[in-house]
Amino acid sequence: MKELGWWRLLGLCVIVALFLFVMFGLPLPATAPQRPLLAGAEVPPAVQSVLERSCQDCHSYNTTWPWYARIAPLRWYVTRDVEKARRALNLAEWETYSPAEKHRLLTRMADVSRLHQMPPPAYIFGHREVIEYHADRVALEEWAKQEAGRLAGGDGSTP
Numbered sequence: 328m329k330e331l332g333w334w335r336l337l338g339l340c341v342i343v344a345l346f347l348f349v350m351f352g353l354p355l356p357a358t359a360p361q362r363p364l365l366a367g368a369e370v371p372p373a374v375q376s377v378l379e380r381s382c383q384d385c386h387s388y389n390t391t392w393p394w395y396a397r398i399a400p401l402r403w404y405v406t407r408d409v410e411k412a413r414r415a416l417n418l419a420e421w422e423t424y425s426p427a428e429k430h431r432l433l434t435r436m437a438d439v440s441r442l443h444q445m446p447p448p449a450y451i452f453g454h455r456e457v458i459e460y461h462a463d464r465v466a467l468e469e470w471a472k473q474e475a476g477r478l479a480g481g482d483g484s485t486p
């Protein structure tokens with residue numbers, strides 16, 4: 328009977344350790360801050376700073392994980408969101424997109440800026456520095472349209 332008690336205690340410890348590991352111990356997806364954003368595009372400094380402040384956390388490898396990203400179940404939400412965002416538009420992989428894909432993404436960037444769709448409201452809530460983004464929204468939209476036009480050879484058509 329006594330023997331069984333020890334085994335139970337050990338089993339409980341293993342379960343607790345496993346639980347803590349899943350909660351706090353798993354590594355977060357990799358970051359690579361040295362990768363430049365929008366390599367090959369003509370980006371004015373004002374637009375560059377908007378992208379760095381408001382977009383690169385999700386749309387590049389230069390992700391600063393918030394403290395709560397270490398804690399499940401928030402971790403699952405945050406990491407999945409960033410993975411989805413990187414897949415949709417990765418500013419650090421810009422040179423790998425075809426001209427047509429770049430054109431589409433630039434047009435989408437102008438759209439999401441105009442329509443206040445990005446950054447997502449939950450992100451703005453947690454990042455007070457992004458509030459300023461609303462003032463820079465127009466600059467981002469104008470630039471994205473202009474860059475899309477430049478790619479298309481000036482006539483605005485899809486390359």
Ligand code: HEC
Nearest residue numbers: 381382384385408411412415416435436439445446447450
């Ligand atoms: C908190 C993370 C987060 C931030 C910050 C963020 N985005 Fe996004 N973005 C996403 C996610 C997630 C998606 C993919 C949505 C989907 O697939 O449903 C997305 C999609 C997009 C798309 C659509 C791409 C396509 O294929 O049509 C564009 C464009 C975009 N974001 C631009 C921006 C810009 C510009 C900023 C900064 C001003 C920004 N995002 C900031 C998470 C983010």
